[in-house]
Amino acid sequence: MSGRRSRSKQSSVSSITDNQITDLVSKLQHLIPELRRRRFDKVSTSKVLQETCNYIRSLHREVEDLSDRLSQLLASTDGGSDQAAIIRSLLMQ
Amino acid sequence: MMNTPQQVKNPSSSLKSRFITRFLGALTKITAEDPISSSSPTRIFQRYRRIKVASNKSMAYSVRSRRIWSRAMLSRFRSRRSAFSGRRSSVKTTNCTTSPPPALIKVTINEKKTAKGGLDMQTDELRELVPGGEAMDVCNLLDETAHYIKCLTTQVQVMRKIVDFYHLSK
Numbered sequence: 001m002s003g004r005r006s007r008s009k010q011s012s013v014s015s016i017t018d019n020q021i022t023d024l025v026s027k028l029q030h031l032i033p034e035l036r037r038r039r040f041d042k043v044s045t046s047k048v049l050q051e052t053c054n055y056i057r058s059l060h061r062e063v064e065d066l067s068d069r070l071s072q073l074l075a076s077t078d079g080g081s082d083q084a085a086i087i088r089s090l091l092m093q
Numbered sequence: 094m095m096n097t098p099q100q101v102k103n104p105s106s107s108l109k110s111r112f113i114t115r116f117l118g119a120l121t122k123i124t125a126e127d128p129i130s131s132s133s134p135t136r137i138f139q140r141y142r143r144i145k146v147a148s149n150k151s152m153a154y155s156v157r158s159r160r161i162w163s164r165a166m167l168s169r170f171r172s173r174r175s176a177f178s179g180r181r182s183s184v185k186t187t188n189c190t191t192s193p194p195p196a197l198i199k200v201t202i203n204e205k206k207t208a209k210g211g212l213d214m215q216t217d218e219l220r221e222l223v224p225g226g227e228a229m230d231v232c233n234l235l236d237e238t239a240h241y242i243k244c245l246t247t248q249v250q251v252m253r254k255i256v257d258f259y260h261l262s263k
Contacts, residue, residue, distance in 0.1 A: 021212070024235035031242050049215050052238060056222045059245040063148055066252040071141035073259040074124050090113050090254050 021045075028052055109247050111155040116251065119147035146170075148252060152244050162237045165225025 022045075029035045029048050032055050123143050127136065150170060156163035216234055220226035223238050 020232055021235065024232060024239070027239055028235060028242075031239055045212065046215050049219055052242070053218045053222055056219075056238075056242065056245065059242070059249060060222075062249045063245070063252065064145060066249065066256055067145035067148060068141050069256050070120070070144050070252065070259070071137050073256065074120065074127075074140060074144075086255065086258050087113060087117055089258065090251065091110055 025049075031055075108155055108244070109251065112151050112247060113251055115151035115154060116148055117255075119151060120144065120255075123147065148248055152248050156240075156244060160237060160240055161229060161233060162224040162226070162241050169224065 025045050025048050029043055032048070032051050034051050034055065035043055035048060123140060127140060149166065153163045153166040153170070158164050158167070212231060216231060219234060219238060220229070223229075223234065223241050226234055226237070229237060
């Protein structure tokens with residue numbers, strides 16, 4: 001699939017159109033909890049990008065925090081026998 | 094230029110279930126290789142590191158080579174592993190991906206000169222957060238970011254459920 005060729009006012013280096021970027025940015029907006037409530041407002045691209053970065057960072061921190069908690073929990077439990085039960089209960093949700 | 098259209102999810106082996114299976118397998122292995130009674134701070138920290146890596150690895154492997162970000166992450170893991178296995182004295186443990194080859198850097202600089210110069214500056218921060226982001230054009234970056242976020246939220250969701258499970262079973 002080819003994007004529209006650039007209009008005359010844009011550089012000929014990039015054939016990426018404004019519409020494509022707008023669509024992608026709005027797709028991102030829907031993924032970010034902070035911005036999802038403002039779905040019908042006009043959120044600027046830079047705000048979306050900024051919030052995206054913040055969100056990714058908070059997700060990274062959550063992975064670290066959950067890994068930390070798991071490392072403490074695993075220290076005192078035997079993981080092997082529970083595994084089948086865990087998988088079943090997790091997948092059923 | 095743009096990535097492939099929406100992947101059709103195979104209901105019997107969704108991304109989430111592949112991640113769950115892999116990650117739980119890794120957790121079992123980590124627990125088995127560690128004496129349960131040992132709970133020294135060092136041990137726990139090492140376990141934390143291994144669990145975090147296992148979580149990211151499990152997700153990257155579940156996505157495989159279908160995404161730029163997962164390919165970047167997998168090659169990062171591979172290079173880290175080979176760095177450790179050989180030379181122990183001069184080990185690179187940097188978390189950054191290596192810089193893109195000169196040709197790609199040139200393309201990035203050209204893009205900054207266009208009307209989209211402002212957008213490129215705004216995406217700098219994002220490029221550092223998404224694996225492989227430095228070498229992506231803006232469209233790919235935004236598209237990959239959306240997928241990366243979906244996978245991260247799945248990771249977090251599953252890990253939370255595992256933590257809850259262990260809490261309840263105590």
